[in-house]
Every structure is written in structure tokens, then in C-alpha cells.
Amino acid sequence: MNNEISVQSAVENTPISTALSSSENGRDKAIIVHVFFSQDKNLEDLAEFQLLAQSAQVDILQIVTTSRSTPQAKYFVGQGKAEEIAELVKQSDADVILVNHQLTPAQTRNLESLCECRVVDRTGLILDIFAQRARSHEGKLQVELAQLKHLATRLVRRKTGLDQQKGAIGLRGPGETQLETDRRLIRVRIAQLQNRLEKVSKQRNQNRQTRQKADIPTISLVGYTNAGKSTLFNRLTQAEVYAADQLFATLDPTLRRLSVQDVGTTILADTVGFIRDLPHDLVSAFKSTLQETTEASLLLHVIDASDTRKQENIEAVNAVLEEIQADNVPTLSVYNKIDRLDNIRPHIEFNDEQQPIAVYISAQANLGIDLLFDAIRQRLRNEILSLSVSLKPAQGKIRHAFYRLNCVRNETIAERGEYLIEIEIDKIEWLKLIKRFPELEPFNPVKNQE
Known part of the structure; x- marks a missing residue:
């Protein structure tokens, strides 16, 4: 890029690594905005978004809620509510506005202009958490790819004098608008990332084919984020994968050998947690990782039995499994955290053919793990x-x-x-x-x- 021409670039000025910039104490101060679109106010959605914000290392200053029948085209919220949010930003000196919905690029720009503050929607916040949690080379590539795809739809024309093409002699710009330059740079970078991930995917595929040739079954842990997958993974394999009571604690997939009676050696894979409205860019970016799920011999669908919204969480996970074409893989439901419930003892549920379909356990309290092994054995034991x-x-x-x-x-x-x-x-x-x-x-x- 020509150093003599001072032009503003969305690529240079928009941090790719994270949507939330660090303030002096390392944490952003945020105002959360949530819109209720039905008379039945679903406070669980708002509570989950607060957990997402806390997982992103954000200090929540205030929560603004409003009710509407449909989103407003300009600000998503109404004009009056948008002005109220702008006033709150000034009074509280907030760094960012977090909106628990997916905003259009225009709505994001309009809110940023009115509030003079960064605006991050639900997709942007989830991408930011993934950016913070990525540890492996593959995980970082996947997150950057998802963020660039998200950013590509949000590039806007900047008000600068020199970076626009003009039609008359003496008024022509450098030949290519900065907006076009940014788009081209992003396209090039996306292509580079996709090529690198393709190589990683080939390596994963080779490893998977080697296991298949050796007839080694693969068990893949899936479930809503924070259902206890990593804790269960550690309990089953004696591994030390990072596990915490927060959303998306695990991002990078981990594979370990697991010995099951009457089955022999198996491979257990811990995968990224799912969530409602998981961004499509993330699903496509994590394609090679999620391939472990699509080609598994058995899925262990880990469910937080103590969550009041467990049925909705199950449906959200099933929707993602359908999207990645893993909905036909044999599945064993694992109801975790039964130690938080009264009168629920570890047990196995069977269908009419006496095949295990669900196991009730607590990975943290080490309850029912032997029953889970027995259920896995029965599901994987071949004819x-x-x-x-x-x-x-x-x-x-x-x-x-x-x-x-x-x-x-x-x-x-x-x-x-x-x-x-x-x-x-x-x-x-x-x-x-x-x-x-x-x-x-x-x-x-x-x-x-x-």
C-alpha cells in the first residue's frame, strides 16, 4: 500500500483478533441491550447472554431491555430507546454496547454513530470468545476465518478525501477505492486460511482413515456449551483438559484413547460446545473439527440435567447436528450434573429393544461413570x-x-x-x-x- 497516501482502511483499523478491545484494567465496560419480541418475556435468553459477556471478560455496567413486535429498521430498537442508550453510554463512560441479537451492518453503523461507541451483536460476541479461547494453530485459523467472513459483510465506505474514485480529470483517486482494497485483502486472506485449513483437514482425514482401517471406533462428545463435556472427558480418560464453569471453556478439540470392555480400544473426542443461534461462519470454519462428529461411531450427547431449559438446549444441539449432517449418527444421551437434583440416582434408560438410550450421571461427583461405560459397551458391542x-x-x-x-x-x-x-x-x-x-x-x- 502506498505510504504517501493517508487512507483509512477497515482492515487495518478493525482488530481481527477480537471484537472487544482491552481497556486500562484489561476489561471492557459494557451496556447490554435485549429486546423482548413476545409478551412472554424470556429472561433465560438474557441470563445466557450475560454469561456470554462474562465469558468474554466484560464488566456489565447496565442492562437495557425493551419490548417490540418487530425490529426497527434503523436502530433495531426504537428511536427513543436508541437515544436513551446513547445517553447511558455518556453517563457511564461505557466502552461497548452488547446487543443480544444479530444486527445488520447498517443497524450496527447507525447505533455506533448515534452512541459514539462500539456496538457488538450476539455473533460478534461469540466470535470474540472463540478468539480469546483458541489455543491450537488450527483453532486460531478457524476463528480468524470466521471473523473475516463476518467482517466482510460489514465493510463500509469511509469519509476520506483521497480514497474514492472520481470521474473528472484531476479528481481521480489512486485507482481503487479503499473499500475495494479492503475487500480484496480480506478475500486474499480468507483464501489463504481456507488453503491452510484444507491441509489440516487432510491430515485429520488421514488419521481418521487410519483409525477406520484398524477398526477403532470413535466416540464424540457433543452438547450445549457448559453441559460438562470436558469434565466428563477428563473423568473417562484421566486427561487434564481445561474445564471451567463458563461458556465455551473448551474450543480446541482433544482426542484420547479409551479402553471399553468387550469393545477394546476406542478414541474419545471432546468437541466445541454448541449454543443457540451458533454463527454459520463458525460452523463452516470449524468444518474439519466437526468432521470428527459426523464420522463418529457413537455420539455422547451431554445434557445439563439441572438446567431448566434442557429441552431447548437439546433442540439447539440437534439443530447444529442436522446442519453438519451428523443427525444420523447413533446417539446416547448423557444427563450430567444429577448431583444438583433431588431424588435422581445414577441409572440407565432402555428402549423397547433393551438398548441403552440415556444414562444419568454426575461427572464432577463421579456418580454413574461405571454405568456410562456399560451403556457405551452395549451400544458399541457389535453383532x-x-x-x-x-x-x-x-x-x-x-x-x-x-x-x-x-x-x-x-x-x-x-x-x-x-x-x-x-x-x-x-x-x-x-x-x-x-x-x-x-x-x-x-x-x-x-x-x-x-
Whole structure:
């Protein structure tokens, strides 16, 4: 960029890393704005937004609420309420206005002009929390990509004298408006990030294919943010993943080995928490991470049993699972935090086919973890195949493998010395044996089922 021409750039002047700039004490002072669009005032939405603000390290000075039937086009809130907010900003010396709704770029600009203060909507606040929490290289790339996509829709023409194209001789600008320059720079950066994430995604895919070839099942933890996924992950795997009573405490996905009786080695994946109205830019940016969920053998849907809005939270998680096309993956509901409830003991719920569909536990208090392992075992335990196999005398290695797996139920020797063996074997173990001993392929009933 030409250093001699002083032009204002949205790219240079808008921090990519965070929507909330640090004040002197490291925390922004904020006014929260919430609009009720129905007569039934849903205070839980407002309470959740306050938790989001606290998770973003913000000091809440005041909460402004108003009721409307529809959003106002110019300010989202009414003209009078917007002027009231502007007066509050001056009186309290607030740094930022946090709006618990998704604003259009025009509404954001109009409120900023009127209040002379930064305005961050719900999407911007969630992106900011993600920016603060990203630790891994991949997580930082994903957050920056989501923020740039969000910023791209909010670039505006600045009132500067030199950066606009003019039609007459002597009045032409540098050839490209600053707005166009910013858009081009963002497009270039987005393309760079997508290329890097594509490489990360390929690496994840290779690792996933390696696990699939080895027939290692993957269990993925999903759930509403702050449902206790990381605490449960630590309890199951003896790991030390960061866990805290706050929204989006975990951002970077973590994978650990987990041994389950009758199943063997599995991989347990801790994923980012979901929330109502999760920004679409985040869903697309975290595509490679969420791929662990879409290709899992089993989802553990962790639910805060003590939350009064647990049913709404379940629906919000299911909506995201549907969006990432993971709604068909087998799911086991895990109702966590039962220690906060009265008269609820750890137990397993079964469906009509006697298959576990829900487990009630407390990861923090270490209640019902053995029941959860049992439910996982029952859900992952594969169908048992009953087969009759004929082995030649020279195929002693295969016979030895059968006996090592303790799957032989009956054995006779034919006139010509062949071993006629009846086995009962786990389907996955059988498929592993076929990979080791292709001679078993003629006895394989699985290929006919597929």
C-alpha cells in the first residue's frame, strides 16, 4: 500500500483478533441491550447472554431491555430507546454496547454513530470468545476465518478525501477505492486460511482413515456449551483438559484413547460446545473439527440435567447436528450434573429393544461413570456372527487365532483332516481376521449383508 497516501482502511483499523478491545484494567465496560419480541418475556435468553459477556471478560455496567413486535429498521430498537442508550453510554463512560441479537451492518453503523461507541451483536460476541479461547494453530485459523467472513459483510465506505474514485480529470483517486482494497485483502486472506485449513483437514482425514482401517471406533462428545463435556472427558480418560464453569471453556478439540470392555480400544473426542443461534461462519470454519462428529461411531450427547431449559438446549444441539449432517449418527444421551437434583440416582434408560438410550450421571461427583461405560459397551458391542468354517490342516495359524479370541464353540475333524469349526465371533473381530487371512473370505457372510 502506498505510504504517501493517508487512507483509512477497515482492515487495518478493525482488530481481527477480537471484537472487544482491552481497556486500562484489561476489561471492557459494557451496556447490554435485549429486546423482548413476545409478551412472554424470556429472561433465560438474557441470563445466557450475560454469561456470554462474562465469558468474554466484560464488566456489565447496565442492562437495557425493551419490548417490540418487530425490529426497527434503523436502530433495531426504537428511536427513543436508541437515544436513551446513547445517553447511558455518556453517563457511564461505557466502552461497548452488547446487543443480544444479530444486527445488520447498517443497524450496527447507525447505533455506533448515534452512541459514539462500539456496538457488538450476539455473533460478534461469540466470535470474540472463540478468539480469546483458541489455543491450537488450527483453532486460531478457524476463528480468524470466521471473523473475516463476518467482517466482510460489514465493510463500509469511509469519509476520506483521497480514497474514492472520481470521474473528472484531476479528481481521480489512486485507482481503487479503499473499500475495494479492503475487500480484496480480506478475500486474499480468507483464501489463504481456507488453503491452510484444507491441509489440516487432510491430515485429520488421514488419521481418521487410519483409525477406520484398524477398526477403532470413535466416540464424540457433543452438547450445549457448559453441559460438562470436558469434565466428563477428563473423568473417562484421566486427561487434564481445561474445564471451567463458563461458556465455551473448551474450543480446541482433544482426542484420547479409551479402553471399553468387550469393545477394546476406542478414541474419545471432546468437541466445541454448541449454543443457540451458533454463527454459520463458525460452523463452516470449524468444518474439519466437526468432521470428527459426523464420522463418529457413537455420539455422547451431554445434557445439563439441572438446567431448566434442557429441552431447548437439546433442540439447539440437534439443530447444529442436522446442519453438519451428523443427525444420523447413533446417539446416547448423557444427563450430567444429577448431583444438583433431588431424588435422581445414577441409572440407565432402555428402549423397547433393551438398548441403552440415556444414562444419568454426575461427572464432577463421579456418580454413574461405571454405568456410562456399560451403556457405551452395549451400544458399541457389535453383532455376534455364528459361522461354520472349514480349515485345511496347513491353516493352523487361523485355527490358533480362533482359539486366542476364545470364539470356538465346537470343533470336529473330517476324514481328510480338515478342521470343521463352529465359531461365535464379534463382527468387527471377524472383519479384522479376514484382513489378516484372506483365505477366510469364502466364509464371510458380511459382504452379502452390505
